[in-house]
Amino acid sequence: MDFNFTPEEQAFREEIRAFLDAHLPDPMPEDDPDFLRLWNEKLRAKRWVGFNWPREWGGGGGDLIRQFILKEEMSARRAPALGLDFMGLTWVGPAIIAHGTKEQKAEHLEAILDGRSHWCTGYSEPDVGSDLASLQCRAVREGDEYVIHGQKIWTTSAHFASHIFMLVRTDPTVSKYKGITCLLVPMTTPGITISPIENLSGKASFNQVFFDGARTPVSNRLGAEGEGWKVVMGALANERSGISEATEMLQHLDDIRSLAKRARRGGRPALEDDRVRRRLSEMEIRVEAMRLTGLRHLTDQINGKPSGSETAINKLQRGILEFEMSELTLELLGSAAQHQGELQHEALAWHGTVIGGGSPNIQRNIIAERILGLPKD
């Protein structure tokens, strides 16, 4: 066990800090697309977008430790995300690198790094819920094309995506995992319609996507027919160390501490309230546990021994934290919690985050059955 960084790693950290000192505007322009594009170009020039992708495909060829350092430094300064096409960088690109044809790599990878594409992912379907593998969306091969009929739901960002990375059932006669295939489909394909779903804040953050005979060439298939489940499970295994989530939680904790410093409870400063102080400490404990557990996962990943429980432990800790943070925020706001506002909306938004990709109870089943060896229900 050694938490020291090598001199080379320390130098890399200094390089990032110097870059941020030189280039990160203060204050940051909020939601300015021109600035974000310019920022992406600067990061691209450093090869920090797709930092751990192979250099031959435009990535940085970096290792996981440096990637961790890069993320940590960037988020400590609240710099914009490393790249513009989040889904493309996190799930789709690595899957294409692992399973894609030369043509698919040429077509998609650089576009993802440059932020010219914008991917969404189509896994969930209505009435399928947590039991992902029972998906029904059909693709039938006709000559050189797949013809797709069916529906996806909870498709984040589909309303401004350029492509969808989706799972379809190509063979309903074999076992549910075997009949699934992965396709890379442009959203402009005729036969695709999008219907936004408003979330409880009234924002359209996800969608239903309908496929009514949409046709896509067989060359848009990623991996072999019937291998889609494997391709996607591999993609989901990327980025599962939980480092990014922990970083995000650390920022929330900062925000809530600032709020606690200025808030009053029962006529005295909120920080004089023992319970408020200890709840903040409790959050600090859980955030740091998440961060360090992420580092342990990272070590496992470097050593080629992922435990398989990374996502579950992360999501459970995150669920607890999001709830506690939301409640403390609202309690600190007092009667102002009844109003609309950014803090108030964030205190509801976590409900979507925590449910995404399997409820906490599903994660508990996974741990109990796969790790503790308890019988299936």
Place this chain on the structure above:
Amino acid sequence: MDFNFTPEEQAFREEIRAFLDAHLPDPMPEDDPDFLRLWNEKLRAKRWVGFNWPREWGGGGGDLIRQFILKEEMSARRAPALGLDFMGLTWVGPAIIAHGTKEQKAEHLEAILDGRSHWCTGYSEPDVGSDLASLQCRAVREGDEYVIHGQKIWTTSAHFASHIFMLVRTDPTVSKYKGITCLLVPMTTPGITISPIENLSGKASFNQVFFDGARTPVSNRLGAEGEGWKVVMGALANERSGISEATEMLQHLDDIRSLAKRARRGGRPALEDDRVRRRLSEMEIRVEAMRLTGLRHLTDQINGKPSGSETAINKLQRGILEFEMSELTLELLGSAAQHQGELQHEALAWHGTVIGGGSPNIQRNIIAERILGLPKD
């Protein structure tokens, strides 16, 4: 809804208070059997033992409201229990009143009131656990006798009981509920052996009871053959309003408040700690909710409409309270929590209370299935 008491009820309350002023020694002799026997005689003279039993069988013929007042006043002064044979008064006597023959009534009821008998109850068996009705202890009829073979477990007080109120299987060929019969068996019957089970504090509070061909006359059967389940479910329905448990919890709360008043935490008086104070308030809230819910159950009982959820709600609230009280006690004790002592042992003893008669999870199943109508697992 009316929480006022009638002038007659108020007068009854005054009568009890006057009695306690006149007769309750201060301080009370601890665990003095002579005093307890004398006290019982005084209560018997007032007909306050078996207060709601019919007068013809030696009871007080009192109504449920007066019984509530009687219990409330007695426990507010921490007077000894109303009667010496707890199981006899609470479960066995009412069952005999409801189902017993004239001879059984004459033999047992007055003995219970006088504290000459001491009943234990034999329901649980090893490997049966929460699924009580699957009990295996056999009784085979031979002429005018039942011959009993089998084993009971978790039999509280069996080691000093005079009789056991027990369930046996008389017919293994019919459905599990139908083949059960209730017997009233003297513990002196040859063929009964008792093996104490030590609890985690090293005390023998319950037992295994083995029946190796123990013979008891058919006249000791309570109710008809095969009706035992009904008899016992009726007995369990007595005293289920939860008033007594709430009263007990109120005394715990008093004790823990006294502890909090003299304890220090982190160098200051424990009551200056916001969290300690609020935890005490939280307990006050739950205890009062238990007490008032008990009164609602009492009203339902008076109106002949028990909801069937009384035990479940009581046990769940009690489980939460016992845990919280145990933890706060130990936290207030600080390092002294590591020592043996009365408070420390009480903080472990609740584990037995809460599990007795079905775990909290069994209670949750009952509520979810019977009241909310959710499907069985």
Place this chain on the structure above:
Amino acid sequence: MNFGFTEEQGFLRDAVRKFLDDRCPMAEVRRLMKTPNAHSPELWKAFAEQGSVGLLIPEAYGGAGLGWVDFVVVLEETGRTLMPSPLVSTALAALAIREAGSPAQKERWLPRFAEGSAIGTLAVLEASDLPGAEGVALVADSDGEVDVLHGEKCFVADAGCADVYVVAYRSTERSAEPSGDRAGTGVGGALRLGLVARDAPGVRVALVPSLDETRRSGTLSLDGVRIGPDARLAAADPEATLALLLDAGSIAVTAEGLGAAEGALALTVQYAKDRVQFGSPIGRFQGVKHRLADMWVDTESIKSLLYYGAWAIDERRDAVPRYASLAKAYLADAFTRIGVDCVQLHGAVGYTIEYDIQLYLKRSKWARPMFGDGDHHRDRLARLSMGNR
């Protein structure tokens, strides 16, 4: 001693349910949410005709002259269906006038409240957000006769549709007694309550967008508003009246919150029966059913505390503070947890605006701070029980 509802209270519940089914189903709730005050004068008028609005107002003033236990029955039902209405606000304004108003003031407002032609509300809180006398710092300029108010009252429920505000403020004279629960907070002047009409000169209302759009609140600006002797609620001890109003508010919010919690639980139980995953309804799994059972235990426990508190308003005033705090403290945290868990048990659809469960979640966020949150009431209980022992 009888801890059950009467047959009449059963009829009352049925009547309110029928009214809400007919006149304010969820589609109507969602329509009203989009209106500026989340209030429909027609619906309100009809509700008054049905009898629920004037329920607590004495028959002499055109009401039904019933008690707080009856009112709890109504509030449980309006809570269950999330009916947008100024029912609690108006009841509290009416209580203020009944307790401390002159015959003329009663004559002026109570009949109008009862018939649904006027709406009242409390304006107590200020920027300090302290739910008690210690939060009232607004001091009037006074010439001995008329109090002139310059300042703001915050978090005023139903500020936009109210016709009259019960405003708490302080006179320039020092009070003899220390003020409120906490002595020595440095707040000067004797507490006073006054009636300010919406259309009085100097009154301005700024609405604030609500997270729970079935509810509205706003800031009341008082710019030289004059409160003469005829507008002051002078017939009783203002400290005691204010304390009663806040406790009654806690009890009313607990009643509506309890109804809403039961509504959320019922929706989620139904969802757990209908939603099939891994081959069976999710309500079969203990992870779901045990959580629902715990919610039920909480709602039943809150009822016990609430009903006693409501009965105490009419029958045992000395018990009101303790039971108001017992009930509201339990409600504040349990309803919050119920709102969150019901949304989570719904899975992804719980996060959509289409499903109603999120409306209950938002209501739980509204209910928590109203008249003090859980910690506020736990602190108060600790003070009360230390005093008693």
Place this chain on the structure above:
Amino acid sequence: MNFGFTEEQGFLRDAVRKFLDDRCPMAEVRRLMKTPNAHSPELWKAFAEQGSVGLLIPEAYGGAGLGWVDFVVVLEETGRTLMPSPLVSTALAALAIREAGSPAQKERWLPRFAEGSAIGTLAVLEASDLPGAEGVALVADSDGEVDVLHGEKCFVADAGCADVYVVAYRSTERSAEPSGDRAGTGVGGALRLGLVARDAPGVRVALVPSLDETRRSGTLSLDGVRIGPDARLAAADPEATLALLLDAGSIAVTAEGLGAAEGALALTVQYAKDRVQFGSPIGRFQGVKHRLADMWVDTESIKSLLYYGAWAIDERRDAVPRYASLAKAYLADAFTRIGVDCVQLHGAVGYTIEYDIQLYLKRSKWARPMFGDGDHHRDRLARLSMGNR
């Protein structure tokens, strides 16, 4: 950066497990529980020969010269099997002498600790039960040369079998610096640490019966005990040394507690697989399996905090206070909950003395107050993070 155990640490764990399987199975634990000091000199000697006792002691003094991460491996295993032993106490006494002792003091005690022929422990707490410099009020009578102690040290772990006590006290001279975490507690005199041998004149030990009978503690009475210059730990800043000792204590207790929590979880998982009710193993029901999953998440999370804290003792001293508090705060409450729930999940047998699970419950009650409970460490974290920001 590498957050994993080395191969050598894996071997170490295997060796300790084998030793415990052979020499200290549960039957031996239960036998030792009934002895006055819950301590077997033979077992201790054998454990020292195996290498675990002197693990942290430098090779120059007869130890293995390994680090705290290695020690955590050992403690996890002794915790898992509830081995009764003064391992933590002796390690902390050795740390005190290593950090602040003279060469002669090291020469005298460290080799004896390493070979298992002497046992040491800390005597810091007093009746105030404050785990920090602010809890040290005992003032020596001093002639400038020899400090003479009259008073009591409470809650001294392994007091009955220890050969030497590291006693914290105060000199009659006022310290220049304010003392400890909390300035202004009115505690006078500069902090000092001294070594008191069990057989020194004036030393008396009163054992107190333990709830967790695998552990013992007692009260150390000092009746004119003389601490000369050769017995004072004078080589470093006593405030800093004491703080380090308490933080190392938190980390050691967390390591043993984590092992015990994992032991309790493993027992309960096995029980849930074996115990059949209503026709299937109870581990099939989500009410059981979800709780067990949550326990596993807690143990994994504690590991992360603990390993960093242990590493920091050897490699990054400035991070020790924060990680000691992070780890101990999590452990104190999570282990408590795990102990309680494991007993409850066992049903009625969990309450019998026959089953081992109750021993883990009692261990959790022991671990909580050691070196400060959850609230103590959360308060401390709040002070640390306010200072840092």
